[in-house]
Amino acid sequence: MREERTPRTRPVRFSEDVVPLGDVKVNPGVIVRRTSESGRPVLLTSRGRGVAVVQSLAQYEEAQDERSFLRAVVEGLANAEEGRELTLSEVKAHFRQE
Numbered sequence: 483m484r485e486e487r488t489p490r491t492r493p494v495r496f497s498e499d500v501v502p503l504g505d506v507k508v509n510p511g512v513i514v515r516r517t518s519e520s521g522r523p524v525l526l527t528s529r530g531r532g533v534a535v536v537q538s539l540a541q542y543e544e545a546q547d548e549r550s551f552l553r554a555v556v557e558g559l560a561n562a563e564e565g566r567e568l569t570l571s572e573v574k575a576h577f578r579q580e
Contacts, residue, residue: 492522503528506536517541 499516503526506513513524513536523537537545561567568576 492520495522496525499523500525500527500532502526503533514538 499520499522501513501524506526517524517536518538518540521538521541523535523541525532526534526536
């Protein structure tokens with residue numbers, strides 16, 4: 483059974499979620515806790531430019547899972563378009579041989 487995930491990442495609120503890099507150096511725990519509690523990533527800036535994003539581990543893992551799934555779907559659709567497909571009986575036969 484799969485563990486329950488946190489809600490999807492919410493959009494950044496620029497009034498709350500943009501933090502100068504210097505603030506992270508002073509108290510990184512506050513930034514990390516904010517990402518977990520708000521469900522939103524935090525954009526770190528240096529000299530007014532975005533340099534990194536901090537997000538909770540659960541949000542990162544969920545995003546990775548979604549990217550992997552979407553890549554597999556795109557690959558499967560490309561295979562189908564190019565005629566690289568197998569019937570169910572061919573797949574069953576393949577697994578019986580192993």
